[in-house]
Amino acid sequence: MTGAARVLVVGAGPAGLYAATALAAAEVEVDVAERLPTPFGLVRYGVAPDHPKIKSVAGVLSRPFSSPGVRFLGNVEVGVDLTPADLARHYDAVVYATGAPVGRMAGIEGEDLPGSAPAGDFVSWYSGHPDAPDLSPLLASRRVAVIGAGNVALDVVRLLVKDPASLAGTDLPDHVLAALRASAVTDVHLVARRGPAQVRFTPAELRELGELPGVDVLVAAEDVAGALAEAADGSRADRANVDILCEWARRAPGGRDRRVWLRFRRRPVRLLGPDRVSGLVVRGEREELLPVQGVLHAVGYGAVPLPGLPFDRDSGTVPHVAGRVVDPERGVLPGVYVAGWLKRGATGVIGTNKADAGETAASLLADLPGLRRAPDRDPGSVTALLSRRGVPVVTWEGWRRIEREEERLGARQGRAVAKLADLPAMLALATRPGGPRG
Structure with a gap:
């Protein structure tokens, strides 16, 4: 393959951006397509607002966009705005890193009642x-499980029991902060099927729960009996x-x-309520x-x-070998790769994605000499097609306009950032020449 390879990374979360970083270091031209106008995936939309140190990894994830060969294509949904035929025409390879966006339910009777939702x-x-x-x-509930x-x-x-005043300096959207200030919640029951020795808490986060002002954390002695052994x-x-504990x-x-209330070795059985x-x-011992x-x-x-990709419903992942997508019937799909939770399941921490994406990028780079070349190699052809x-494609500068507006709104309230959540408003901001005023 002569000339710079052209690769599309689908998804601008940690896995996708770590993959883009590794590919850009090898002088590959990379487009990062993201369905939302904002990058960073679960760093922006999954890390708790009172854990800003974890969110600071966004600075590292932004690095590939300082390269002239890497572009952000925000507000672009692959499979809708760009078809499989489009991808084959414009890119030598595609890395899918769309994560695991659906919260699961416990699978118990009555879980579809109003008031029950995925965390x-x-x-x-x-x-x-x-x-x-x-x-x-x-x-509006007094008691939540x-x-x-x-x-x-x-x-x-x-977040359910923390004093909202202590969250006022975080990046919470205004409407969320207002709702938390009006919250009626006084009691939260954490129900775990596992015993205290089998939970998957990080000790630092567990300890943080016990240090919340104005909150009693209650553990029954019988629930921890035998746990030390x-x-x-x-x-x-x-x-x-x-x-x-x-x-x-x-x-x-x-x-x-x-x-x-921390309740261990309790199996949820059913939810009650007609409406x-x-x-x-x-159910525990009783x-x-x-x-x-x-x-x-x-x-x-x-x-x-995802359309056109094999999917293992038992594991919730795309079958692969070292990131190379493998169809059970057709074998390895040339030029098609996967990274992140879509590759390994919803496990690990943010940093786990670096090695995961690095493996996928290494496989792609090793395969490049034998991959077919996309016939249309002009980056402008992709944006012209979308136009x-x-x-309305959101560029990296368009995202920066959103970011600067969030900083401006935050400064007015005495906090670093006030996050925007309204999609039409964000799109208008990101695609308007000159950005925000005032």
Whole structure:
């Protein structure tokens, strides 16, 4: 292959941007297509607002766009705005890194009642995702249950009980901050099927929950009985979690205004309520009724099948070998690659995507000499095609206009950033010449 290779990365989350970085370092021309007008994926729409240090990785993820050979094509949905035939015409290879955007449910009776939702939807709502459903009505509940035993469950519990005044300096959208200030939630029950020695909490995040002002964290002594012995052969994190939980089990309630109840070895059985959630039945040594009016299911995320790609529904991933997409019937699909959660499932932390994307990029670079060349190699042909189809493409500078407006709005309120969530407003801002005024 002579001349610079042309690759499309689908998805501007961590996996896609780490892949773009690795490819750009090899002097490959890269377009990054993102369905939203904003980059960074779960860094922007999944990291809790009170964890700004984690969000700072966005600076690293932005680096490929300083290269003249890398472009951001925001507000472009591959499969809709660009067809498979378009991709074959304009790109030598395609890397799919669309993540696992669908929050899963626990799979119990009554989970379709109003007041029951995936925790991922709640995360998207408080993170200002343009597609997120309005979950502010959940905050009218006095008592809420969160089903799950991982860090997403902890994030959701913490945001439900944390003093909104302590969130006023974060990047929460204005409408979310207002809803949290008006919240009626006083009690949150975290329901975990696992025992204390088997949960998947990060000890630092678990400890953070116990340090919230105005919040009692309650653990029943019988729930941690035997946990120290169970954790003895586990990881350092397992032992740290059990130590924290045992300490909490020894503490007397402080009579604070808000309470978190940690309930282990409880299997959710069914939700009650003819018209909306009025209770959650769980089963441990016996059945118990938790009188909650809302339930959030923090039991993981799932990917969705993409047109033209094989998909393993059991694992929720695209079959691959070292990032090379493999169809069970046709074998390896030349020039088609996958990275991130779509590749390995919804596991790991943000940094896990670096090695994951690096493996995929290495496979692609090794394959390049044998790949077919796209017939149309003019980058301008892609944007001209999208323009003819009426797609308002958001460039990197267009995204920066959104970012600067969020900083301007935040400065007016005494905070660094106030996140925008209205898609038409963001598009108007990003595609208007000259950007915002005032």
